[in-house]
Amino acid sequence: MEEPEEPEEPEEPEEPEKSEEPMEERPAAEAGAVIVTRALTKRYRGGQLAVDGLDLTVPAGSVFGFLGPNGSGKTTTIRMLMGLIEPTSGSARVLGHPVPRGARAVLPRVGALIEGPALYGFLTGRDNLLRYDAADPTADPRTRRTRVADALERVGLAAAAGRKAKAYSLGMKQRLGLAAALLQPRALLVLDEPTNGLDPQGMREIRSLIRELASDGTTVFLSSHLLDEIEQVCTHVAVMARGRLLTQGPVAELAAGTRGRLVVTTPDTADAARVLKEQGAGDIAVADGDRVDAEPPDRDLAEVSAALVRAGVRVRGFAVERASLEDAFVALTGEGFDVAG
Numbered sequence: 245m246e247e248p249e250e251p252e253e254p255e256e257p258e259e260p261e262k263s264e265e266p267m268e269e270r271p272a273a274e275a276g277a278v279i280v281t282r283a284l285t286k287r288y289r290g291g292q293l294a295v296d297g298l299d300l301t302v303p304a305g306s307v308f309g310f311l312g313p314n315g316s317g318k319t320t321t322i323r324m325l326m327g328l329i330e331p332t333s334g335s336a337r338v339l340g341h342p343v344p345r346g347a348r349a350v351l352p353r354v355g356a357l358i359e360g361p362a363l364y365g366f367l368t369g370r371d372n373l374l375r376y377d378a379a380d381p382t383a384d385p386r387t388r389r390t391r392v393a394d395a396l397e398r399v400g401l402a403a404a405a406g407r408k409a410k411a412y413s414l415g416m417k418q419r420l421g422l423a424a425a426l427l428q429p430r431a432l433l434v435l436d437e438p439t440n441g442l443d444p445q446g447m448r449e450i451r452s453l454i455r456e457l458a459s460d461g462t463t464v465f466l467s468s469h470l471l472d473e474i475e476q477v478c479t480h481v482a483v484m485a486r487g488r489l490l491t492q493g494p495v496a497e498l499a500a501g502t503r504g505r506l507v508v509t510t511p512d513t514a515d516a517a518r519v520l521k522e523q524g525a526g527d528i529a530v531a532d533g534d535r536v537d538a539e540p541p542d543r544d545l546a547e548v549s550a551a552l553v554r555a556g557v558r559v560r561g562f563a564v565e566r567a568s569l570e571d572a573f574v575a576l577t578g579e580g581f582d583v584a585g
């Protein structure tokens with residue numbers, strides 16, 4: 245039996261940036277947000293709960309990292325945000341519009357690079373973009389060549405524009421995909437694992453391009469399973485595991501809220517480890533060479549240092565290292581971040 249259709253909402257007029265809810269009823273953080281989801285949930289037909297009650301708030305102007313191991317629900321979330329699949333329950337708004345219902349109004353202002361760019365290998369980089377631009381009914385054909393040249397320039401492909409796309413490296417193909425996303429001015433860029441499969445040089449190029457794109461105020465939402473990538477390019481992060489959100493906020497705050505590791509540099513690593521244990525330090529790790537690190541104990545570190553000296557440990561260095569995002573992740577989950585997924 246056919247389900248009754250939801251009554252169609254009247255087409256929204258141009259640029260209705262505001263939410264339908266009155267401003268005063270929404271928290272301040274949401275008012276300036278580019279993406280907001282509430283209890284967003286996706287259960288696939290097979291029964292797999294891929295996204296479970298997600299509350300995400302992506303501030304305007306942020307470079308927002310969507311971090312999680314493979315299979316944690318990132319791509320599913322992005323597909324819901326782009327109106328490609330229907331949520332099972334919950335809601336999402338992108339640039340003030342509900343999705344998927346308002347996707348048609350919002351998508352022209354969003355540049356997306358999802359699951360690798362679709363390119364024609366037998367066409368040059370330039371011809372790929374000309375073709376892509378021609379498929380956009382809002383794009384003025386008279387300014388097409390300039391628009392394409394500008395986009396190629398922006399991603400550093402101007403010199404390679406006349407080469408066939410099949411001769412491009414993976415990094416160049418990814419940049420061409422970004423150029424396609426940049427043919428029109430965008431308020432938001434959504435990039436799903438933009439450095440996946442790239443070599444270190446290609447990764448560096450894409451990262452610096454993302455920083456550059458963000459510097460003019462474009463909000464960038466990018467998913468990644470690489471902690472250090474998020475730490476290098478993002479201002480904000482949301483951490484996913486098994487379809488659920490573990491935390492979100494500014495990268496610096498997340499790391500600052502976590503205690504760093506106590507690091508002792510000494511030739512007497514075994515004795516140092518023993519004393520640190522006696523002093524109540526946890527998770528003690530002895531590295532090859534002259535380094536012992538541990539979770540600092542809940543006591544005055546001057547006492548710990550004095551105990552080391554009393555025990556005859558020759559201390560070269562004694563410091564608490566600034567917590568990294570990885571430390572924060574381990575503190576949150578009680579487990580390491582499985583980079584390989």
Ligand SMILES: Nc1ncnc2c1ncn2[C@@H]1O[C@H](COP(=O)(O)OP(=O)(O)OP(=O)(O)O)[C@@H](O)[C@H]1O
Pocket residue numbers: 288289290292293294312313314315316317318319320321469
């Ligand atoms: N079309 C589908 N039908 C059924 N299950 C799916 C489908 N797509 C994804 N899943 C499952 O949903 C879960 C979340 O997958 P999703 O692709 O969203 O994760 P991800 O974090 O993006 O991982 P990856 O980086 O590997 O794509 C996984 O367990 C996956 O197997």
